[in-house]
Amino acid sequence: MAANNAVQVIGTHTPAERQARLAGYDVVLENISHFFGRNQVLKGVSLSIRKGEFFGILGPSGSGKTTTLRTIGGFVIRTDGEVYIQGELMGRRPPYRRNTTMVFQHLALFPHMKIFDNLAYGLKLRKMSRDVIEAHFNGFVGKLVGRMPAADRAALRHVVIDSYEVG
Secondary structure, eight states, X not given: OOXXXXXXXXXXXXXXXXXXXXXXXXXXXXXXXXXXXTXXXXXXXXXXXXXXXXXXOOOOTTSSHHHHHHHHHTSSOOSEEEEEETTEEOTTOOGGGSOOEEEOSSTTSOTTSOHHHHHHHHHHHTTOOHHHHHHHHHHHHHHHHHHSOGGGGGGOOOEEEOOSSOO
């Protein structure tokens, strides 16, 4: 799963050259590979997400969607390649220092909470006002629902949100 519009960062030698290539992107994955034991689940994944861009990762079960999202969030340490968020190399930076939020497919959702409250949970922890959270949520849901056929709306699987800085 490699994006055709991926910006090339690897091989950029000076910090100024690297910053120039990363300008305009919130998230850049460069040649990400990951193994679980002997099983390679990501092979050379490169992806560039422009500032403010709405994106999705689609594919069959086992294609690496969740591992890619977990790599961005820092929950999986990639075997090879680099992750940049807002121009900063993430390296082995832990999830709580990446300013990203991940809402899982099923198990991590709070069953007693509405969809809004589940998606807004991480933003509430950041002490964002309800008005700001609602604006981000309404914008996100509006974009999502507006792009999905009615039959597919229930098929939403994974969401990565960072409504504060990334996205």
